[in-house]
Amino acid sequence: MEKAMFAQAIIGFYVILFFGSTGTTVLPVDNPEKGLPVIERSIPMPLPDHPGNIYLEGESVSIRVGTDILQSAANWILYDDAHNKVKEGQVLKIGVRSESIAIGELPIGWYRMEFTDADANAAGWTTAAVIKKLVAPTPLDSPVCVDTAMAWFARDNEGEQTRHANLATLAGVNWVRDRITWKEMQPQRGKTTDARTTYDLAADIQAKAGLRVLQVFHYTADWATEAADGPNAGKHFPRDLRDMYNLGKAMAQRFHGKVHAWEPWNEANIEMFGGQTVDEMCSLQKAAYLGFKAGDPDVIVGWNVYTTLPTPQHTEGLEDNGAYPYYDTYNIHTYEWHHDYARLWGPARAAAGGKPLWVTEADRGIRYETEGPWYEQTPENELHKSRYIAQAYACSLSAGCTRHFQFILGNFAEEFNHTQFGLLRKDFTPRPAYVALAAVGRLLAGAKFVTIWPMPDQPDAKVYVFNAQPDGKDRQVLVLWAEKPVDWKDRNKTTAPWPLPESIDIERIYDYLGRPIGRPQQIGGSAVFVVCSRPAVIGMPTQCFQPKVENQPASPIVLQVQMPRNQRVKISPIEWSQGFEYQIPAGQETPLVMYAYNFSDAAVEGTVKLKKLPDDWKLEPIEWSMKIEPMDRQRFEAKLTIAPSGDGKTPAGSVQLLGDFGSAGQSRLSFAIQGK
Known part of the structure; x- marks a missing residue:
């Protein structure tokens, strides 16, 4: 029950x-x-050599010409994430190949530098980033x-x-x-x-x-x-x-x-x-x-x-x-x-x-x-x-x-x-x-x-509401985007009108890379962060999950069954899940080897008893008495017979044991078994 x-x-x-x-x-x-x-914690700063060409906003950017860039590279073009040209120039200066290319300050974003040779053939590429401190x-x-x-x-x-x-x-x-x-x-x-x-x-x-x-x-x-x-x-x-x-x-x-x-x-x-x-x-x-x-x-x-x-x-x-x-x-x-x-x-x-x-x-x-x-x-x-x-x-x-x-x-x-x-x-x-x-x-x-702000008239619009601390300030942050439940090839093709009412007191809006932007007319596959003064949005009812009541503390007594590796079968109770259960022949006796461990610093005495078994299965014996020294274990054995299924289905069930060791507490062991 x-x-x-x-x-x-x-x-x-x-x-x-x-x-x-x-x-x-x-x-x-x-x-x-x-x-x-x-x-x-302190405010993190980049290492002096700026690993990965990653800089903070306001720093002067210098992009290394990596060893994977072809020696024939002569020219470069720097693009942003939308493939807009940001800057361009030459790799060679007075006949000497530069180890890095000085760009100067760049706004927050991700950048790709593409190299070409003197004949405009591709000669490699690298990337850089500017993030906010x-x-x-x-x-x-x-x-x-x-x-x-x-x-x-x-x-x-x-x-x-x-x-x-x-x-x-x-x-x-x-x-x-x-x-x-x-x-x-x-x-x-x-x-x-x-x-x-x-x-x-x-x-x-x-x-x-x-x-x-x-x-x-x-x-x-x-x-x-x-x-x-x-x-x-x-x-x-x-x-x-x-x-x-x-x-x-x-x-x-x-x-x-x-x-x-x-x-x-x-x-x-x-x-x-x-x-x-x-x-x-x-x-x-x-x-x-x-x-x-x-x-x-x-x-x-x-x-x-x-x-x-x-x-x-x-x-x-x-x-x-x-x-x-x-x-x-x-x-x-x-x-x-x-x-x-x-x-x-x-x-x-x-x-x-x-x-x-x-x-x-x-x-x-x-x-x-x-x-x-x-x-x-x-x-x-x-x-x-x-x-x-x-x-x-x-x-x-x-x-x-x-x-x-x-x-x-x-x-x-x-x-x-x-x-x-x-x-x-x-x-x-x-x-x-x-x-x-x-x-x-x-x-x-x-x-x-x-909460998730419901949008019944815009099912593709998503508005997730959080209390957070952007830039160290207590604020409410809304994360917005529009998308259908589709695979990669079909993503970023959905849009929805801007879903928030005029009454929302918006402090700042940022795009998916953290760049400040104005209020857009619509949202799409790239998330938008809307920072509001708390409480800009009233939390709506959510489904609560109550904490489990567990009166039994962790016992130092641990029970274990040891089965041969070849006595198990892969299971998939629901699609895209994976697990394993034991599998033994139905209708014949199978030996079980089990252990009780004592992870305390004092000897314990107690019993292990069968708690639950399918009605037509048989386990012998069903109770074991034992004394276990500190950091020791005691082996106990049984023989299990599972009845064949009368309806042609695979017989399946579990063996459940309960150990009671007085002041050392109770320990449970339950293992699922299938017949074959």
Whole structure:
């Protein structure tokens, strides 16, 4: 009954959003960021060499002639984002090729410099940008974040890591997401390296830049794998959860005050990163959470991030496994169209249960047209991506997200699907989407979603309302655009009349790159930011999601089932989702191996009992008594027989166990199984 009501709540919320809610308000539980050290931020300034030809408004621009520009280059023309000619000149001066070209001051915007030889043949191109200097430091509650992975992008390279961090701060970013490799930090069980690693370097640089840092890893150290998991065992979770606990504790201690949040794995529900089942994700999450908190009680431990479309089945799995007390934020990745976020994220909001929902990778990838190492997009697609940025942030925040990480800052392409994600090119020069991110970082600084202004007579017009701190002032910011729910090739073809009434007291209007503009007659595929004195717009009713009531605190006792890798099957409960469940022969006995871990500093005694099983299934035994020493585990076994289905359907159900260990609390384990 309890589970049925929970599922009904998920589906009910999902339907309400689909049929026209004006947005989603999550009534938050305790803010997990309140225990983090306060960062005293200053106004970021460009590095002296202006990496990527990125300047602040008012600075004199000088554009480097990159090494990829042909030696035959003789002339150049500078264009803006609309391909209007801005300036032109010659590369050669008195027979000597210039290393850089002095342009002088330029207005805010993105620029492309195209080179030709003496016969007017193309000789290469580069880019530059001018963004507005921040008037106030980025607030610590700003939702504008970016994935940098800079410890991997610029391994052991202090100069390049510094450039990544600096370009993130110039864009008004609050949090960055980085990467770490387990085996480099712990080359053997029980031993954390004393060597200074690229991850230490990155953490120091990010701390100096005043950035909040989220770290993630997704590959098990060789010594923690088991031969039974095959040649690619590293992409699977460690079988012994004590290894995960010890890693979390060691990393939280080592990076205290510099890494502020952790994801204990990346996209474990899909095949690329292990193809783990929901119960495996829950058991690992519990061990990791306890370990990180043992190392630093104030560090944020997010859910080991889920990707593909959120499903009610995954959310129910978290509920059945009692996972809620073991994460501070519920983290997902999205690569869907932003206009569908609110409709698609219902199960994720239910899993968050009132805790902050973090979207730690977000993009809608676009194909590249040239091969590596540059993987360039067409000029048209570069602009499509830049128009997408503000729209995606607005839709994400309205759908319940509190921290949105655009994927990704550096030049990163996936060859298997021919997609380029990077906001920067290979040499740090900007794509227009970087300038669009800087506009969002400045104008939606500290943004809190208010409402979606309904436009029943203009269905293509979108008006999202936020309370924010553009240029350090408390203001209300409206993000406007007009678009249909279409793919890239059909975007930026829709317009709508200016939708705001004359009564709105408008302070300033900015375009999608953050340039001040006059009031336009119509809106289109490029977002417009309208800054108003608060409260210019009255918040309209939104669908609220109540925080989950969880009386059971995080127990140090963690239950785990261990199944062979070949006893699982990929599932897709809804289209474009992915997960895994166990699969065993129906009608015959299957041995089960389970463990109970004690992550406390005192011995515990208790029982594990069968809580729920399909009526025609059989489990023997159904109760186990045990005593577990501190940081030890106890193996217990059973035999499961699932009955064949009488109607020709695949038999499916779950085994649910409940552990009761007195003052150490209760622990739940639920694993879904299909027959074959």
